[in-house]
Amino acid sequence: MADWDIKRQGYDGVVAAVPISIPYQRFTPDPAHWWLARALGDLVRGAGLRPSDIDGFTVSSFTLFPDTAVGLTQHLGLTPRWLDHIPMGGASGVVALRRAARAVQAGDASIVACVAGDASHVDSFRTMLSSFSRFAQDASYPYGSGGPNASFALLTDHYMRKYGATRADFGKIAVAQRANARRYPSALMQRELSLQQYLDARPISDPIHLFDCVMPCAGAEAFLVMRADIAADLGLKTVNILSTIERHNAYPNDPIQDRGGWAMDKDELWDMAGIVPEQVDFLQTYDDYPVISMMQFEDLGFCAKGEGPAFVRERDLEITGSFPHNTSGGQLSVGQAGAAGGFLGLVEALRQLTGTADGTQVKDASYGVVSGFGMINYDRGVCSGAAVLAANVTGDTG
Amino acid sequence: MTDPIRKPGRKNPQIRTVQPTLPPAFRSRKALGFTVAAAEGRFCLQRCDDCGKLTYPAREACPACLSMNLHWQDVDPAGQLIAETTIRTSTNSYFRERMPWRSGTVMLDAGVSVLAHIHGDVAPQGRVRMIARTDKSGKGVMMALPEEDVENMADDKQLRELTCDPKHRRVLITDGRTEVGQALAKAMSGAGAGIVFVGLAEQWRGFAGQAALEAIANVEIVPLDVTNTTSVQECAGEIGGKVDILINTAQHTRPGGIMGRRDVVTSRDEMEVNYFGLMRLMQGFGPGMRARGADGVNSACAWVNLLSVYALSNKPDFGSTSASQAAALSLAQCFRAEMAGSGVKVVNAYHGPLEDEWHQPLPPPKVSPNRLAREVRGALQQGLEDIAIGEVALDVRMRWKEDAGVLEKELTQIEGM
Ligand SMILES: [Zn+2]
Secondary structure (H helix, E strand, C coil), X not given: CCCCCCCCCCCCCEEEEEEEEEEEECCCCCCHHHHXXXXXXXXXXXXXXXXXXXXXXXXXXXXXXXXXXXXXXXXXXXXXXXXXXXXXXXXXXXXXXXXXXXXXHHCCCCEEEEEEEECCCCCHHHHHHHCCCHHHHHHCCCCCCCHHHHHHHHHHHHHHHHXXXXXXXXXXXXXXXXXXXXXXXXXXXXCCCCHHHHHHCCEEECCEEHHHCCCECEEEEEEEEEEHHHHHHHCCCEEEEEEEEEEECCCXXXXXXXCCCHHHHHHHHHHHHCCCHHHCCEEECCCCCHHHHHHHHHHCCCCCCCCHHHHHHHCCCCCCCCCCECCCCHHHHHCECHHHHHHHHHHHHHHHXXXXXXXXXXXXXXXXXXXEEEEECCCCEEEXXXXXXXXXXXXCCC | CCCCCCCCCCCCCCCCCCCCCCCCCCCCCCCHHHHHHHHCCCCEEEEECXXXXXXXXXXXXXXXXXXXXXXXXXXXXXXXXXXXXXECCCCXXXXXXXXXXXXXXXXXXXXXXXXXXXXXXXXXXXXXXXXXXXXXXXXXXXXXXXXXXXXXXXXXXXXXXXXXXXXXXXXXXXXXXXXXXXXXXXXXXXXXXXXXXXXXXXXXXCCCCHHHHHHCCCEXXXXXXXXXXXXXXXXXXXXXXXCCEEEECCCCCCCCCCCCCCCCHHHHHHHHHHHHHHHHXXXXXXXXXXXXXXXXXXXXXXXXXXXXXXXXXXXXXXXHHHHHHHHHHHHHHHHHHHHCCCCCEEEEEEECCECCHHHCCCCCCCECHHHHHHXXXXXXXXXXXXXXXXXXXXXXXXXXXXXHHHHHHHHHCCCCC
C-alpha cells in the first residue's frame, strides 16, 4: 500500500479578519434568520464591502429550520460560488475557519463570510433537545430528559472519580471566567461570582450545579476568511492561521468520555504550527461545562492526561493572569447562543490577535489557541477541532 | 434499603385526579426491537451476524464492519455503574413531576456501555444487573438493579414506574367461577393487593371452590356477567373508579371447528364471552382506568388479557374457539392503542391448554391454574406486557415468531400423513 500520510499544507496567503459579535439576549421573538442577517450585515459593513463581494458563505445554526444555508442565500441576497452548512455545534467555528481557508487558498472563493447564530424563544430549547439526534431520542432522552446537563454530569462524575478533580477546581475555571466577563460588556452574566457562591449553588444534575451550566440565549457571531492581498487592499487587521485540526467520533470504544478528538491530533496541531504550548498567550476552550475545558487543557497538550486539576490549581486563568483562558467570559458567563457558542472563542481570539479586544485585551498577544467541541449525539461530544492562530504583526501574509 | 411504600389513604373526591404525563415516547423503527423484547422482560442488544460486535443504541449497520445484519439478541445483563447523576431539572413534564431522578452509565460485562435508570439501592460504582421493561409510554427502557435483591426493592420509586405490582392496589378478577379465577384471587391477595374484587355471574348458582374463594383475605364478590352489557355497566359504575388492575378470566372454550357443528350457536357463545365480553369490559372499565394512570401509589396500571396461544395461529381441533381468541387478540391490539399514553399496560398472557374439563382429552403438558396465576402475578410484579405461560405456549409463540407461515402449515397439516 502506498504511503497515505501526506504532509499537511499551511494556510499561506489566507487570513481571518473582522470579528463580529452581536450582543446576546436571553429571549427574543426574532428568528435565527434575523440574527444571522444582522451578523452578516455587520461583517460586510465592517470590512467595507458590498454584499455582492461575498463569494463564499458558511452558516451554522440549530434554529434555522426549515431553512439551511441554501435558503439564506436567497433570503439575504447573496450569490456565492462556494456554500457550506456546518451543523457541528461547538466545533462549528474551527471547522468553518479551516474549510473556508482551504476554499480561499484553492481559489474556489475569495472572501468567505462565516456566520453562526441562533434564536431563543421561550420553548425553543426544549423542542430542540427533544429532536436533537436519533440516538438521543432512542437512548438518552427517555432516561430523565435532563438534556446536556445530565450527559455532562455523567462525564463530570466519572472524571472527578478517575482523576481526583474537585468542584473547587471547576469552580476556579468558572470564577475566573466571570471575572473576565465583567470586562466584556456584552456578557449576559456580569455579577461578580465568588468561589463560595459557586460551591453553594443549587444542584442541577449532580455533580453539576448552577454555575457549571451555560444559559441558553439568542445571539450571533461572525468573521471573514479571505485572501491576504484583498485584506491588505481593504486595510483590514488580520490574523494568520498556523494550524488546525478536526476529528469526529474519536475513541468510540471508550466506555465513557474522558478525552476528546484533540488527543488524537495534538501532535500534528503543534508540529504544523511550529510553536510549543508554552508560547501561547491565551487559550479559548469550548466551555459548555468546566470539565470540558479541563479536558481540553490536557488533550491539547498544555498538560498530561489527569493533570488538569493540578494545572488549574497552579495557574491564574484571568486576562491578566499566568494563563489567560476564555478571555471574554466564555459561554459560562456570556451565554450560549446555540451554534454561535461554537464561534464565541474564535471571534474573541480574532479580537485579541488584531488588538481590538478593548477591555478583555491580553497584553502583547501574539499566539492564541482556539478549540471547539460539539454535539452530544448520545452520551458524548462527537466533534472536536482546534486552531493555532497568530497576530499578523508585520502585516505580511503568513 | 428502599423505604416501603405505605398503603394509600382514602382518596379525597375534591382533589383533581392527576392527568397522566408521559416519558418521551418517540423511538426509531429499529429501536422498537428493544421495546418488543422489553415487553417480554428480555434484555437484548443488537449483535452483528457477521463480526459478532454488540452495539447500542439501535443502529442500521454494524459500526465495526458495516454489515447490515444486526439482530436483537439476549445478552448478559451484568455490569458495573461507572458514572451517575441525580437529575433535578428536566425539560419533560413526566420527569419534572418525579424529580429527583437517578440515571447513570453502566459498563456491561458484555462490553458495551449504556445509559440507564438506576435503582436507589445500587451503590456508587456498584455491580448491577440490568432489566429491560416498557415505561409509561409503552417504550422499552433499561434499568440497573442491585446485583442481589434487597428488602422492599420493588418499592423503589423509579422501579415502580415500570412495574404493575399488585401491592396496595385494587384488582378485579372478572370471573371467579373457574379454577383460574380462584387461583388468581389467591395470588393477588398474597401479593398484597388492597382489595380483590371477584366477579360472579348468577351468584345464586353455587360452584366448586366457592367457600374457599370467599375465605381469601381482601376478596369482595361483585355481581358481573360479561355477556350482559347492563351487568358490566352496573359493575363499572359501582367499582370502576377503584380498579387498578383488571384480569379478565372470563373464557368460553369448546372443542370443535366448523363442519362438525351444525350451526353457529356454540360459536356465538364463544364470541359472546371471548370477544364481546372483552369488549364490554373494555367499554365499561377502560375509560376509568385510562384516566387514573398517574393516580399515586394505587394508580391504575394494568389490564390483563388471558389469551389462548392459538389466538396467534388456529388450532383446528379447537378451531372455532381459536377464532374467537384471535378476535380477542386483535381487539387487545386496538385496546393497547387506545390506552397508549395513559400509563396503563395492556398485558397479553398467552397460555397453552389448561388443566380443565374442556381440555381433558388433550395430552400433557397442560397449564395448571396455580401456575397460570403465579406467572401472571410475576408478570405484574415485573411489569411485563407479553408473556407465554407453559411449555406449549412458549413453543408455539417461538415458532410463530420464527415463521408464522410455517407454523400455520404445521398446525393445519393432516395427522399421520
Ligand atoms: Zn459487524
